Amino acid sequence: MSNTAKRQPDGPGKPVKPGKRPVPVASEHTELRPRQVAFDWSRTPLHWVPGDPATTHTINVLHLLLPAGERWFVHVYKQALPLIRDARLREDVIGFIGQEAIHSQAHDDVLPQLRRLGLDPDPYTAQVDWFFEKLLGDRTLPPGRPRRWWLLERIALIAAIEHYTAFLGDWVLNAEALDRKGADPVMLDLLRWHGAEEVEHRSVAFDLFLHVDGAYSRRVRTWGLAFGALVFLWQRGVRFFMENDPTLTDGKASFRAFLRGGREGVLPGAGDMLRSIPTYLGRAYHPSQECSTAQAVAYLAGSPGANGRVPDRTSEGA
Structure with a gap:
């Protein structure tokens, strides 16, 4: 068991009882480094999952949520x-900060292509920016315990969010249904590069919280x-995309479409x-017990965007 897992809590709250402390899997730890990625969006269509705007826009919400969210992660972790x-x-936290900063920029770079295709994301991204910068941002609190409490709350929030980013990363690495449906290879590479790094650094936020x-x-x-x-931000994002998609005459988001995508494997x-x-919520849970670092690292080694290569578009008839 690592020193991180053995530590007693150093802030408010009761210590974890012996025998119920989260136990990391040592072999799943890897050195983290930011990768300088490049993606060409010039040929990515608005509905990059062909014939399926609902699935496309459900995943597209990532491009609106993640830039602000990951900038907030970096801001909080610099304070931590x-x-x-x-x-x-x-070292892990510094590597995490580097990776998250690049994630934020990579998803931000998709937004000009959405605008070129007639979908302006600014009204929704303004709401997301407010959520992270104002609602979850720094507060004017007296130094000492109140200020520390707010920092610990945000560190714990990030650990919880990272549980789901790792879940989504693991899902997209294995979502072969997207390939079968002919999803745009550049978008898939962005999602899988990002997902692989989420799996790669999945334990850092939880370890920092501990x-x-x-x-x-x-x-x-x-x-x-x-x-x-x-859940709240995601469903608002899907509704925003469907209602503002210039190619849809009556675009509506529906929970039924989400369930259908899950059954088909094109959504979680x-x-x-x-x-x-x-x-x-299991007391002995540790993120290293889930997902596969080896699978993530293998994808990163071959990712076109993470290695300066042009994705293969032969399936599109290019």
Whole structure:
């Protein structure tokens, strides 16, 4: 067991009982490094999952949520660095910060293509920016315990959100139904590069939470906040895309379409998402117990966008 997992909580809350502490899988740890990626969006259509705007736009919400969210991750973690007393965890957090900064920029780079195709994302991204910068941003609090409490809350929120980004990363790495449906290879490469790095660094946010606090009550409370916020923002994003898609005369988002996508494998299954809840809330849970670092690293080694290569568009008749 690593030093990070053995530490007693150093902030408010009750220590985790012996025998119920999260146990990391040591072999799943890997050195993290940001990758300088490049993607060419000039030939990516608005409906990059052919004939399926509902699936396309459900996934497209990532391009609106992630830039602001990952900038917020970086901001919070820079504030957390002085609290880290473990050298390896500090290196992991610095690697995490580097990867998240590039994720934010890569998804931001998709937005000009959406505008060229007639869909202006600004009204929705303004709401997302407010959520992360104002609602979850820095607050004027007295130094000491109140200021530390707000930092610990946000660190725990990030750990909960990262549980779902790793879940989605693992899903998209294995979503062969998207390939079969002819999804745009550049978009798939962006999603799988990002997903692979989410799997690669899936333990960092949770390890940082354990290091600075680890209180189970805070883990449960912030999971509820994170899950509720993600569901709320995601469904608003899908509705925004469907209602503003210039090619749809009566675009409406529906839960039925989401369930259909899950059954077809082009979206995560609702049942799988629900089953991930008790996983995160298990007292002995650690992110390294889920997903495969080896699969993620293998994809990253061959990713066109992560290695400066042009994706193969032969399936499109190019």
